[in-house]
Amino acid sequence: MSYISKLEWLDALDSDYLKDTLDPAERATHDLICEEHCLLLEPDNPKVEQWHLHNQHIFEHNLFRISPEVRQLKYENPELYEAIQQAIDSHIMEHSRYIGESVDQSIYQNAKALLNSYS
Numbered sequence: 001m002s003y004i005s006k007l008e009w010l011d012a013l014d015s016d017y018l019k020d021t022l023d024p025a026e027r028a029t030h031d032l033i034c035e036e037h038c039l040l041l042e043p044d045n046p047k048v049e050q051w052h053l054h055n056q057h058i059f060e061h062n063l064f065r066i067s068p069e070v071r072q073l074k075y076e077n078p079e080l081y082e083a084i085q086q087a088i089d090s091h092i093m094e095h096s097r098y099i100g101e102s103v104d105q106s107i108y109q110n111a112k113a114l115l116n117s118y119s
């Protein structure tokens with residue numbers, strides 16, 4: 001890739017070009033996640049709701065952990081850095097709990113459907 005085309009890509013990324021490839025649910029989720037990251041930086045724990053797109057949240061929260069913004073704190077303010085990592089940990093755990101529950105529910109429903117098909 002030439003230097004010029006790299007610059008064009010960087011420009012495109014900067015002007016939220018990729019955001020236009022998101023579908024409405026992904027875009028709304030992305031905006032929500034950005035708000036959550038502001039709270040996590042406090043550090044505060046934003047509320048996880050059942051209807052959130054948990055997989056997208058977990059993915060973006062893990063990216064946030066290693067973002068330059070957060071990594072910088074490791075040197076500038078190690079205590080805050082630790083507190084933020086812990087806040088992200090417990091926030092991600094809450095998202096995982098909802099995924100776990102919906103998996104359990106579908107296993108239960110499949111089992112029930114199977115039982116019904118035999119009776």
Ligand SMILES: [Zn+2]
Nearest residue numbers: 036057091095
């Ligand atoms: Zn979240």
